[in-house]
Amino acid sequence: QWDDHEVRDNWYDARPLERDTRYTEKRMALLAARARRAFLDYLPIAIDGDEPERIYRSRRYGKGLEIFAWDMRSYRGANSPNRQATLTAESMILGAEQMAWLKRSLRASTATWKVIASDMPIGL
Known part of the structure; x- marks a missing residue:
């Protein structure tokens, strides 16, 4: 599951790193791109052939189960007090595109059980 710790705790693209001496590379977008590449190259996940860089995905297990995995880091706004x-x-x-994909995919799924895998706790 893609998580904020793949790049840096609580990362987002515009997060400044100029004062953080632990990092020689200060561009968060570059660090995130490298982390994404490592995630896709080294974790055994199903990759979408049409969108090989996309992290959110679904996987079907027989007739009864389909798992939908969100990407709750790549499309979010900057961290704030919320x-x-x-x-x-x-x-x-989630971003509009991912939310539309999830709604469309849940409607189209014929699995008895539909599980949404989230890397962050959520309340509905």
């Missing part, structure tokens, strides 16, 4: 009264681009976690 006290927004309404959903905005800043407070989104």
